[in-house]
Amino acid sequence: MSTSDLKTPTDLTSNATKSVQDALNAILADTFALYMKTKNFHWHVSGPHFRDYHLMLDEQAAQIFASTDDIAERVRKTGNTTLRSIGDIARHQTIKDNDKDFVGPDAMLKELRDDNLALVEHLREAKDIADDAKDNATSAMIDDWTDQAERRAWFLFEAGRKA
Structure with a gap:
């Protein structure tokens, strides 16, 4: 069996679907990177707004993760293949990981908003x-x-505002 055996029938041209595949796989990689960073910050947030930020980041992570299946399935519906591994994600992502031992809550919100x-x-x-x-x-x-990403950015902006 080869990748040609995975070809889903479509009326879109192969050149067009290849461009869509490349764009969606890059978005999928960034979506996984954003999901992991959001969960990382959810697990490590601290400070006086802990509960609010912890719950918001968990809600956002769930929304981000839910979109990964839709993105990957859309690639498959166009007759193409999608990402296969963590390494594949790393090769395609543009959103940078954050492996710091400590990130303050304000910096977390700003980084996620920017991402x-x-x-x-x-x-x-x-x-x-x-x-x-x-x-x-x-x-x-x-x-x-x-719309979902803009909403998340808006919430992160508002949560990070100083009174």
Whole structure:
């Protein structure tokens, strides 16, 4: 069996779906990186707003993780293959990991906000690619993922505001 055995029938051209595949796999890698960072900060947040931040980050991580299956399945629906391993994610991600021993809560919120906004930029680029490929379904899904990332960035911004 080879990757050609995994080809899902589609009316989209192979060149167009390859561009969509590349864009979505990059977004998938960044989504996994953002999920892991959000969980990391959820597990390690401290300070006077611990409960609020802990719950918000857990909610955001769940939303981020839930989108990974939709992204990967969209790649498969276009007749392509998706990421296969942690190493594959690392080769495609642009969102940087944070392995520091300690990150203060304000820095956590800012970093996650900036990462979500970077994801929005990549989603907008992917939307252009999907639109050029006449891949309406992917384009519509990207709209939802963009709205979710913008909402997360907004909440992180508001939570990090000083009174």
